[in-house]
Amino acid sequence: MTTTSRRPAHIAMFSIAAHGHVNPSLEVIRELVARGHRVSYAIPPAFADKVAQTGATPVPYTSTLPTDDDPDAWGTELIDQISPFLDDAIQALPQLADAFAGDEPDLVLHDITSYPAIVLARRWGVPAISLSPNLVAWEGYEEEVAEPLFAPLRASERGRAYYARFRGWLAENGIDEDPDRFVGRPRRSLVLIPRALQPHADRVDPAVHTFVGACQGDRSAQGHWERPAAAHGKKVVLVSLGSTFTKQPAFYRACADAFRDLPDWHVVLQIGRFTDEAELGDLPANVEVHRWVPQLDILRQADAFITHAGAGGCQEGLATATPMVAVPQAVDQFGNADVLAALGVARHVPMAEADAATLRTAVLELTADPEVAARAEAIRKEMAAEGGTARAADLVEAELS
Incomplete structure (x- = not known):
C-alpha cells in the first residue's frame, strides 16, 4: 500500500547522462508522478526523452x-576519474540555479554524482535525499577504504590542486566541509540496491541509509525475448558487459567457444555498440548476437548470466535467482563481483582469466549445484521483501511531511 503526503509537492531530481545512474531512479520518479507530485528532472539532453516517459519534466543542462x-x-588514473565530476559541477551549478529560479522545489533528490544538487538544496533550505545506485559508506569506511585509496592522491601535486579547488568551490557556496565527506556522506540516502549487495551492511547507519532494493517496474517498453525454436528444451545463458565497457571481441569469442560443443545450451550474446559483429568470426549455431537485449526479460528465462557485475545487472541476476559468472571491467564492479561470490551465487572470474574453458566450467558447476540454487532463491525472496519502488516513494513522501 502506498501513502500520499498532505499536498502535491514540487520535487527536483538531478542526475548525469549515464545509464547506470539514470535507470535506477526512473521507477521511483514514475511512482512519485503517479502520486500527484510535480517532478522536475535535471538531466543532459541525451536522456531527456527517457526521463519524460516517466511523466517528469526534463530540465536540460549542458x-x-x-x-x-x-x-x-x-x-586510467584516479585523479582523471574524479576531476571531471568537480569540473562539471562548477560549470553546471549556475545553469541549474538559473533553471530553477522562481520555481524552487520542496525537496531535492539526487544521484551520488550530482554535487550541484547538494549545494542547491542547502541554498534553498529544502531536504535533500541521495538516490544511490551502488554501495554506500559504512562505519569505518574512511579508515578501511578511502584513506588507503586517496592518501597518495592527497599527497600528489594534482591531488592537492584538486582538493584546494573543491574546498574553494564549497566555501564560495557557504559550505565548510571536507570534499570527500561532502561527496560520500549524504544527510539522507535511499539505496537502490538490495542489502545483500552491500559490503558490511550491518555497519551501515540505518538512520541515514535505507535499502529499498531493486526498483525495476514495468520493462515491457524494452521489448521481449522470444526463445528461438532451436533453443526449446535447452538451457540459456545470457552474456552482457552492460552499456559502456563493451569493446571486447576476444571475450565474446571466448563466451561463444565455451558453449560451442554443448548442444544443450543456448547463448544470448549482447555485444553493445563498440564491437563489430564481424570480429566475432564463425559463431556456432547455438549463439544469437544482439547489440542490445531486454535483459531482465531474458534473465527471467535464463539458467546462467555472464555479467560485468554492474549494480543493475547484479540486482537483476539476484532478483531472478540466476547464477552468475562475474567478469568485472571497472570501478565498483570488482567489489560487486566479490560480494556475489561471497553470497555463494556467483564466481568471480578476472578478465585476464576469462577464457572459454574457465567460463564453461564456471557456468556448468554453478548451474549443477543445488546449494547455489537454494541460496539464490533465498536472496530473491529477501529482495522482494525490501519494498522497492513503493517503499522508496513512501520514504520520499515522509521527508516531505
Whole structure:
C-alpha cells in the first residue's frame, strides 16, 4: 500500500547522462508522478526523452562529463576519474540555479554524482535525499577504504590542486566541509540496491541509509525475448558487459567457444555498440548476437548470466535467482563481483582469466549445484521483501511531511 503526503509537492531530481545512474531512479520518479507530485528532472539532453516517459519534466543542462559513447575518455588514473565530476559541477551549478529560479522545489533528490544538487538544496533550505545506485559508506569506511585509496592522491601535486579547488568551490557556496565527506556522506540516502549487495551492511547507519532494493517496474517498453525454436528444451545463458565497457571481441569469442560443443545450451550474446559483429568470426549455431537485449526479460528465462557485475545487472541476476559468472571491467564492479561470490551465487572470474574453458566450467558447476540454487532463491525472496519502488516513494513522501 502506498501513502500520499498532505499536498502535491514540487520535487527536483538531478542526475548525469549515464545509464547506470539514470535507470535506477526512473521507477521511483514514475511512482512519485503517479502520486500527484510535480517532478522536475535535471538531466543532459541525451536522456531527456527517457526521463519524460516517466511523466517528469526534463530540465536540460549542458554537461562536460564524458559519456557512455566514449568510455576511454575517463582515463586510467584516479585523479582523471574524479576531476571531471568537480569540473562539471562548477560549470553546471549556475545553469541549474538559473533553471530553477522562481520555481524552487520542496525537496531535492539526487544521484551520488550530482554535487550541484547538494549545494542547491542547502541554498534553498529544502531536504535533500541521495538516490544511490551502488554501495554506500559504512562505519569505518574512511579508515578501511578511502584513506588507503586517496592518501597518495592527497599527497600528489594534482591531488592537492584538486582538493584546494573543491574546498574553494564549497566555501564560495557557504559550505565548510571536507570534499570527500561532502561527496560520500549524504544527510539522507535511499539505496537502490538490495542489502545483500552491500559490503558490511550491518555497519551501515540505518538512520541515514535505507535499502529499498531493486526498483525495476514495468520493462515491457524494452521489448521481449522470444526463445528461438532451436533453443526449446535447452538451457540459456545470457552474456552482457552492460552499456559502456563493451569493446571486447576476444571475450565474446571466448563466451561463444565455451558453449560451442554443448548442444544443450543456448547463448544470448549482447555485444553493445563498440564491437563489430564481424570480429566475432564463425559463431556456432547455438549463439544469437544482439547489440542490445531486454535483459531482465531474458534473465527471467535464463539458467546462467555472464555479467560485468554492474549494480543493475547484479540486482537483476539476484532478483531472478540466476547464477552468475562475474567478469568485472571497472570501478565498483570488482567489489560487486566479490560480494556475489561471497553470497555463494556467483564466481568471480578476472578478465585476464576469462577464457572459454574457465567460463564453461564456471557456468556448468554453478548451474549443477543445488546449494547455489537454494541460496539464490533465498536472496530473491529477501529482495522482494525490501519494498522497492513503493517503499522508496513512501520514504520520499515522509521527508516531505
